[in-house]
Amino acid sequence: MARKKALVDSRPLTGRVALVAGATRGAGRGIARALGEAGATVYCTGRSVTGKPSPYGRPETIDETAAMINTAGGSAIPVRVDHTIESEVKALFRRIARAHKRLDIVVDSVAGEDPLMKRYGVPGAFAGAVETAASMGGLISLYAFIERNDVFGFVGAMSPALWFARRAFFSWLKRHTHSSGRIYLDAGTKEGAFVLADVARLRDTLLDRGYRLGQDLRFVLEAGGRHDERAWGRRFLGVLEFMLGGARISSPQPNRAG
Numbered sequence: 001m002a003r004k005k006a007l008v009d010s011r012p013l014t015g016r017v018a019l020v021a022g023a024t025r026g027a028g029r030g031i032a033r034a035l036g037e038a039g040a041t042v043y044c045t046g047r048s049v050t051g052k053p054s055p056y057g058r059p060e061t062i063d064e065t066a067a068m069i070n071t072a073g074g075s076a077i078p079v080r081v082d083h084t085i086e087s088e089v090k091a092l093f094r095r096i097a098r099a100h101k102r103l104d105i106v107v108d109s110v111a112g113e114d115p116l117m118k119r120y121g122v123p124g125a126f127a128g129a130v131e132t133a134a135s136m137g138g139l140i141s142l143y144a145f146i147e148r149n150d151v152f153g154f155v156g157a158m159s160p161a162l163w164f165a166r167r168a169f170f171s172w173l174k175r176h177t178h179s180s181g182r183i184y185l186d187a188g189t190k191e192g193a194f195v196l197a198d199v200a201r202l203r204d205t206l207l208d209r210g211y212r213l214g215q216d217l218r219f220v221l222e223a224g225g226r227h228d229e230r231a232w233g234r235r236f237l238g239v240l241e242f243m244l245g246g247a248r249i250s251s252p253q254p255n256r257a258g
Contacts, residue, residue: 011039017096018105019043021083025060027134027158028109030233032065036074038237040105043096044069045081052080083110105240109133132156132184132239134232139164149178156184156239158232159191162198173205182216184242186235188225196221218242 018035022028023044036042044062047054053061062078069076079095081088096103108131131141131152138160145155162169183206187199203219211217220238225231 014039016040016104017100017102020107021045022109023065024048024062026229027232029065030229031107031236034233034236036069036076041075044076044078047082049080134158136161146176146178154182154243159187159227184218184239186220188222188231191227
């Protein structure tokens, strides 16, 4: 009985179904692997498949991500989807509904660097109440959350690229206010002094606006964490915990500051 309980505790998402849009590389790959390790069945989507890379021309593929999860004892299904084509997205959700009759977790890690660089703002149209991503995606998520606070109630910004465009986000933030919502913000201590200074600056700005650590703001510094997919994957279950109002689904984060 004790052994069975230990197995359940180590895979708390057993029986759950997750979709990671943009699971090819970076944060998407790290999050997909973390969800697989926690027991979820993970659909890994994106445009890059074996023998047919996306226009980014990167070598990573969703097939590799799924293979990593399956090799580690998890369950993953790679599905090529261009998330800018509505019919492909609808077909994906129909497929998941037919196979599982449920979808518990949806992660948006679709690359958004090009639209951001064109307009320094929020790319495209969003549908949903939660936005979570890392690095450049983390910055985009913060823009989306603040610009469309009527849509988004939660943002998870892992290692956000606040340095982009000479830290234009901070001056933009001064001109914008938002009335509600919860924010998860983090970084790893090995990402560099400027990254740590930027996230600390944003934390302090949010506290000045009335945010409360441990209530509507969680700030995490992972000891030894680097700017890579494995670090983001490790911390993602902590994002889910905070998003779900403190429901325990992972071990405590190191160096949690609030």
